[in-house]
Amino acid sequence: MKYVRTGIEILDKLLPDGIPRDNFIGFFGEGGTGKSVILYEILYRRLEMGEPGIFVCFEDVPRSIVEHMRNFKWDLLKFKNFRFLDCYSFRMENRISSEYIKILSRPSDLDALTEALFDTMDELSMDGKGIVVFDSLTELMTIANVPELVDTIKDWRARGPNERNVNFISSVHYGLKVFENIVDTFDYIMDGLIDLRYNPEAMKKGFL
Template sequence: MSEHRSTDRTPQYPLRCDHCHYPIPDELQEGTDGQYCSESCREAADDESTMPDPDAYKRVVTGIEPLDSLVPNGIPADSFLLLSGDEGTRRSELLTELVWRAIERGEPAIVVAYANPPTAALERFFGNGWNVLPALESDRLRIVDCFTHRLSDREEFLETCSQWQTFVGEAAADSIVAVEEPSDGPAVAEALHEALDALEMTETGLVAIDSLDELGRLLQRERVHDFVTEVRGTVCTARYVPIVAGATTAGSDSYPEDEYVFDGIVDLRLTDQLAPETRLKQLGVRKLIGAQFLPQWITYEYEPARGLFAFGPSTDAREVYDLANGPRVSDRR
């Protein structure tokens, strides 16, 4: 009679280290005040060194319904995430909402603004009904300005600003880090690190780059690659601060940059295959290193204040796009 063997290959680690909080796979190391996985952790604990629970800072639940439904355990905080999609997919709204949700969680955030001046970048929040003035005042939001110094006449631009833009610009003045040479990748990286240090962003917060398209117009492809590689290492990996960047596919299947430099890629697309004469928006995760994700497309739409929301295939698209009366979605998934 053959011996019965368990088919369960999942390792069972009943104990966790009191210093690093990871499972203890081998013989535990006893300390004066706990149990540890290694001598390094035991000695660090004896020196009264403490480590936070890795689950508290190594995963980010974004608060955006379509994205979180595909990545239920959260996005690794050491990720550089590319939002890749054609025009009309609300890519800019998604980028803006990612920043806002971080601020809502009480975390700091940085926007690297290539595509718009700082006041226009902030106006995207106000246009959604998201008031970022308190975040600017409490030093939880900074704008790395890679736009203004590209203008041929900055003084004329400032003089023609509306009263509201002037007010927002003055309110945000202390939160803007100006980059005089936005075509210089190292200079942009230095400005980003200046903002990170000012907001004490380590193991908290989020950086958004708007957008890689504008960055690519200023830098050669190799230099864009170098910039992404550098900030991925010095911001995401070293600080556990995720970076999200938007880029258009420009009618092609994917962003033309070398995709292996990104830890995650979220695709946004338009499709007319689900509803006759209706171009629906869909979101899918193509790649995400270090996290499980559902390999499917989520249909979504956008509403000011609410942000992006998902709805299922059984939902009548006419209910979602009842623009006169607002969304009336009863079956989101």
């Protein structure tokens, strides 16, 4: 089994061998626990290694994500082997596409989303290398048929990490009661789970 390190010091201490390339990993936590920023950095470090990457965004437009990452000195646009699958801009009248952004008009159509995802992976020759980031699967749950989504995620895991040895990582939000059962299902269908939580004692001292 092949492993790849995240490039994030604390995660590499916890996972000294790195993450198996054939894994789908979920970052779970309440809002504000830093899930998205961790995904940003994992993606950026992998791109720095010369590997291809795809960011499937459900919660914000690519432009905002690019600007947010620049606040951390992470410039996505300098990489040629990177693409956005924009699953947010369908809500807007003015949609901005470019060579690195593919806008999906109906991301709730899971078959079309799956086709766009694997077509983009083929375009970037993602086999045995690269990473796909989903932020977040919770937002996708709000627009898609949930039972169908469970089967779709199983298919993604089989066709991406298992078949191609390409890491998939995603954020999943805790705290929405309507989705509690499906979130529990993710514990079962994903290969690994990293649970991010607030530390009450640290919060008293001004830290999370």
